[in-house]
Amino acid sequence: MALLDDIKQNVEVGNKDAVLAQVQQALDEGTTAQVVLAQGLIAAMDIVGAKMEAEEMFIPEVLRAAKTMEAGLGVLRPHLAVGDVKVQGKVVIGTVKGDLHDIGKNLVAMLLASAGFEVIDVGINVTPADFAKHVQENDANFLGMSALLTTTMPMMKETLAALDAAGIRGKVKVLVGGAPVNQSFADQIGADGYASDAGAAIKVAKELA
């Protein structure tokens, strides 16, 4: 359907006004919200994800597409029933204790949200005990931790110990990332997943979902 193709294309290039109008038009013409969501908005983000991985789209372009997708979803939401939007998983995400750097973490949070995850961003300088508390309170099935500094990386290991101590390590998949973090560090501390950048983080989270 030409209109759904237009929506897809406009999400991809981040043309929010066009998407808002076209999503409304599709509903007015009798297309169901589920179809607009699946064949318009989500289909667009699948293309965006592939293009990001192929290094054809840059982060600012991906984020604009994600924001546009969210705006379109806002129009659809009153027409969607509970369960129409499949939630991939619930993610608690934050920067570890001693580290106040949040750009990378924010980026991952935004992309996770646009990929269909429910994201609870608990901010920066989060202690191991607080991470465990947030996971427990939100009944999250993912925990994402970020560290930019070589000096704060050890906090990831301590957070895993805190999850153990709270008896919830088995209930949550732990993903780690940040400039100094690598796969062998992730393996060494016993994390479930590692991603080298925001695009890869979404892929890893989806694989573990």
Place this chain on the structure above:
Amino acid sequence: MTPDDIGAVHQAGLRLLERTGVVFKHQPTVDLFASHGFKVDGLRVFMNEAQVDAALATVPSWFTMEGRNPDRHLTFGGDHLVVANAAGAAFVLEGTDMRAGTMADLSTCLKLSHMSTNVDMLGNPILPQELPAAEGYRQSIHCCLSMSDKLLEYPIATPEHLQVALDTSEILYGADWHQRSRVFTVLNSLSPLQFEEGTCISALELAARNQPICLTPCVMGGTTGPVTTAGILVLQHAEVMAGLVLVQLVSPGCPFVYGGTSSISSMMTGDMLVGVPEYWAIMTATVEIANHFFLPSRAGGGLTDAHLPDMQAGIECAMGLASVMRTGVNFILHGTGIISSFNAVSFAKFVIDDELVGMLRSRLKKIDVSEETMAVGVIEDVGPGGNFLLESHTYAHCHDYDRPSFFNRRKHDVWLSRGGLDIASSAEKRAKVMLESYVTPDLDPLILRQLGGYCYGHCTVAP
């Protein structure tokens, strides 16, 4: 940059300081600004041009750091260049394998730094991963202070680190240690336009003791700063000026270094990139701006995005180092050994960088133009068609040329007969020679005992 460009960047930075302000996440710091008549809103401090000018009027254009060996005192500013090795890496890269750094790696790196004739100052190169953070920090500081008599750039990220710096300085130099410049540290702003609590506390405490502070923003274009090069320079400049004003408020005349290690972010991944032309341009401009204000500068380094000590690494390091050295930078951190951006140390690369720094120092020496060196007499003596090898002028100067310690200068067959080694393999051999010739410099046994007691006091294993 032209003087007009620098003036424009300065004015733009001042506009930010006056209209947007800077957040200092430490109430006593904000109170200090308020008590000096600065406009304050919550934790946000605003500065006007007159307040910045007052700080620029009291900051010295050079200063000398004094260590435990008078031959190794270091002057920052003017035509002086101080090169320090890698700092703060968590990993060691050997071949393609990246592994967690250990105390043994730290020791290896410090031996290389001590033996190098091109490394003037130590950075704390490796954070040992086998120890809990607090013990690892104390023990690595112990290594730095006991294994070399070169001055140390203290890595100070927390109040606990600061205390270790103050305490170890007292052990080394006595109770009145702060009568001289002894503790040198690099502090970072938290771009954009913020100073975290630990940074504020360190700045206040060190400035109160008149110790030098090298304020180094690390703006990442497109993520923690604007995407454009000029915008990165404006934001970096505003943050350096904010730090300068704070330090001069605490202690007018306190030594200060205009630092910058800002670069661009990859627009594909968000990662900071350091092996790129934009970085070299930003670092050159950083030194030019510092020079314009007669401030000692810190910029650049042997930085690369490569993950092997290969040709990519060589090109990027040479460009990174040459850019700032040609512009007259005063302090280079990460001069040798750092690889994979800021994440790892490579011992082979350490030795290659060491050679590179030596070559660049040689290259930057002013050509000596005198009667003796213009050699008109000997050219006339030899005349058309002769040769110079037997002339006493040649004999007298034949050792003047820069001589590499291990780069190849021989023909292919000779090189092959000596093993046909690539640069990384040659560097590993050279590193072995440097390590075997290392001798621990003398330190008063009483001081050494006190230092050991302090740094190892909290753990069960003796040094």
